[in-house]
Amino acid sequence: MATYYANSGSGVDGNAGTSWAEATKTIEAAAYSASADGDIVIISASNVYYETGINTKNHNVQYKSKAGEMAILDGDEASANCFNMGNYSGTYYENLEIRNYGDKIWDNDANADARKFSISGCYVHDNTGVITNRIMGDGGAQVG
Secondary structure (H helix, E strand, C coil), X not given: CCEEEEXXXXXXXXXXXXXXXXXXXCHHHHHHHCCCCCCEEEECCCCCECCCCEECCCCCCEEEECCCCCEEEEEEEECCCCEECCCCCCCEEECEEEEEECCCCEEXXXXXXXXXXXXXXXXXXXXXXXXXXXXXXXXXXXXX
């Protein structure tokens, strides 16, 4: 199990993402590095993340805000997904604010196995699309 770090303020996507000093700029870059079951991506709330289609298809990875923070993911009203989960179940999302997405928040590519994921302490609001057509989280999201 490894931990990767994303910091939209000071990170660089060419970094390894293995410490705050080597943080990636985007969640997508950190997600790309997380390649084993149980890996963790910690997201700094230093700035807003304007990302769409974050590929979380890499195993059963945890995506969570840095302790004491709530990272903001803003779709900038794009007609796109926030997270593309693919074929993996067991992915975990914690303390993320997810807003302004125009399509599904969690998209599982119509794969039944990806239906099994957990969300805890997330605040999901002002999205014009659906959360997903197959959401089966643990009820830990506040949807506004």
